[in-house]
Amino acid sequence: MTPMNDTRSAKIRLYVDQPLGQGQTVPLSREQAHYLFSVMRLGPGDPVLVFDGVSGEFLAHVAEAGKKGGTLACAAQTRPLQPPPDLWLFFAPIKKARTDFIVEKAAEMGAARICPVQTDFTNAERIRRDRLQAHAVEAAEQCGGTFVPEVCDLQRLSDVLASWPAGRRLMFCDETLAGQARTLGDAPRGPWAILIGPEGGFSDAERNRLRALPFAHPVSLGPRVLRADTAAVAALTVWQQALGDWG
Amino acid sequence: MTPMNDTRSAKIRLYVDQPLGQGQTVPLSREQAHYLFSVMRLGPGDPVLVFDGVSGEFLAHVAEAGKKGGTLACAAQTRPLQPPPDLWLFFAPIKKARTDFIVEKAAEMGAARICPVQTDFTNAERIRRDRLQAHAVEAAEQCGGTFVPEVCDLQRLSDVLASWPAGRRLMFCDETLAGQARTLGDAPRGPWAILIGPEGGFSDAERNRLRALPFAHPVSLGPRVLRADTAAVAALTVWQQALGDWG
Structure with a gap:
């Protein structure tokens, strides 16, 4: 799959509480892992859109999927930060x-x-x-x-x-x-x-x-x-x- | 109590599905009677504001209060109809x-x-x-x-x-x-x-x-x-x- 297809097929958007960047590994909390792997049934390689509230939105893929945790691998930025007015x-x-x-x-x-x-x-x-x-x-x-x-x-x-x-x-x-x-x-x-x-x-x-x-x-x-x-x-x-x- | 005090003390507003006018008797449905007399604990003489969606808002008083029904006596209009734009x-x-x-x-x-x-x-x-x-x-x-x-x-x-x-x-x-x-x-x-x-x-x-x-x-x-x-x-x-x- 190309990143463009991934971006379209990534139905899930996830806020993560750490600064994001291409190539970064994103650890998942127990709640996030439960949501992604038990509720939404995602597995290794599946795409997710992530944002941190500061760096914009990135395409990421499931790297490790466990019952109590896991990691995402952060790929390219898909959208810049759109800050609200003050x-x-x-x-x-x-x-x-x-x-x-x-x-x-x-x-x-x-x-x-x-x-x-x-x-x-x-x-x-x-x-x-x-x-x-x-x-x-x-x-x-x-x-x-x-x-x-x-x-x-x-x-x-x-x-x-x-x-x-x-x-x-x-x-x-x-x-x-x-x-x-x-x-x-x-x-x-x-x-x-x-x-x-x-x-x-x-x-x-x-x-x-x-x-x-x-x-x-x-x-x-x-x-x-x-x-x-x-x-x-x-x-x-x-x-x-x-x-x-x-x- | 004067009507003005009544209008202020009438905390309850009730929509009734019949045209209203001063002096009119307003029969209450079973649900309305339950709400006014069992839930809100109103009794004879207590004020209620009523509106029918057409004639504006009127002050009314409880005339008869029963478990399965009752009536209100409709007094003066308190507000004219305020229709929305089309x-x-x-x-x-x-x-x-x-x-x-x-x-x-x-x-x-x-x-x-x-x-x-x-x-x-x-x-x-x-x-x-x-x-x-x-x-x-x-x-x-x-x-x-x-x-x-x-x-x-x-x-x-x-x-x-x-x-x-x-x-x-x-x-x-x-x-x-x-x-x-x-x-x-x-x-x-x-x-x-x-x-x-x-x-x-x-x-x-x-x-x-x-x-x-x-x-x-x-x-x-x-x-x-x-x-x-x-x-x-x-x-x-x-x-x-x-x-x-x-x-």
Whole structure:
């Protein structure tokens, strides 16, 4: 088989947590070996596409296949790294399935960093950062991504705002603007973040503080009440179209 | 309590399948009675917000509460009907949870009609129309909607295109345009539809047919591969911003 046929026939994409390069040997974790050899029934010589979030995507072949581990042999690069714009998504964790969904969608839509925040009306006291990170990895594997956004630990919104990085702008989805035509207008490009509130909305204190921030741009997402997960995808679309890499 | 306090304290919104008006008695189904009286523990005199998808939202009070039924007494209108734009969403049904999600999101985002279609690469042979319709109702109940989009029966895409209604335009999300800047541009307002393909994409025959249609507008949803459910929300956002009621 030629590498081109291999690339086409390689149905499996795998994120590996080590820098990749042509000719390199890639050790597999027990979970990866189980997935490739027991679940997907791959054997020596079978092709897999691998990416490390930094070096792009490579064609690789199974070199050793075992029950508890194995190795891949990394061949040519098949795609360069496609980094997302410098966009962070802040969101208030909600019910488990919808939080998973927000992380998955943020990875698909091209956020560079995913940051759960605790707001006045957020119930979540903690998150399972490793589980959410795994969702971001899976979204990249499934959707042909070469980059995996980092999922941060849960932080308080007040702490985030108090230590806001200089030069980063904030698109703040203000549900009290529903029905008003508030868009990004001609806001400048550069480092940005999006903030999605919890199901119960922001508290008055939070909203007043957000509105007073010089780097915050309040935006309306139409006349309807959107669930937080819907608002996340809609906000990412609005931003990517206006200031991101959709143009 | 004044009606205003009632409106605020009425946490429950209920879709009822009969035309509403002030002074009207609203019979409850067995399921509705179970939900209101056994699950939510409401009793006589307690407030509920009701909507019928046609007449707007009304404040109502429990008149009779039984184990297998009951009635509400409909008081004043609290909100007028907020109909969505004349936008239909065609999509190829995918895995159950993601199909449910597309229906929920279409109802939230303001689609007037939701139409599952069978494409060359769609696995689904049938859908549970009643179950999907219930998801659209629940989305309207949860998100303050006063309108419920109709979920249509599964149709073949070829049949849909062969009997396309005159004057309706089609925003067709063409994943082969990924990375190109193809937007709605200055497309005219009026009746529209969005078509989202299945996970496997459209077949070449389908894509060629779609491209040749005089009413079709191919659009790109950015440089990344999106899952069908993500593409649905992104496409609804793009359309609502450009031609819908988000302005």
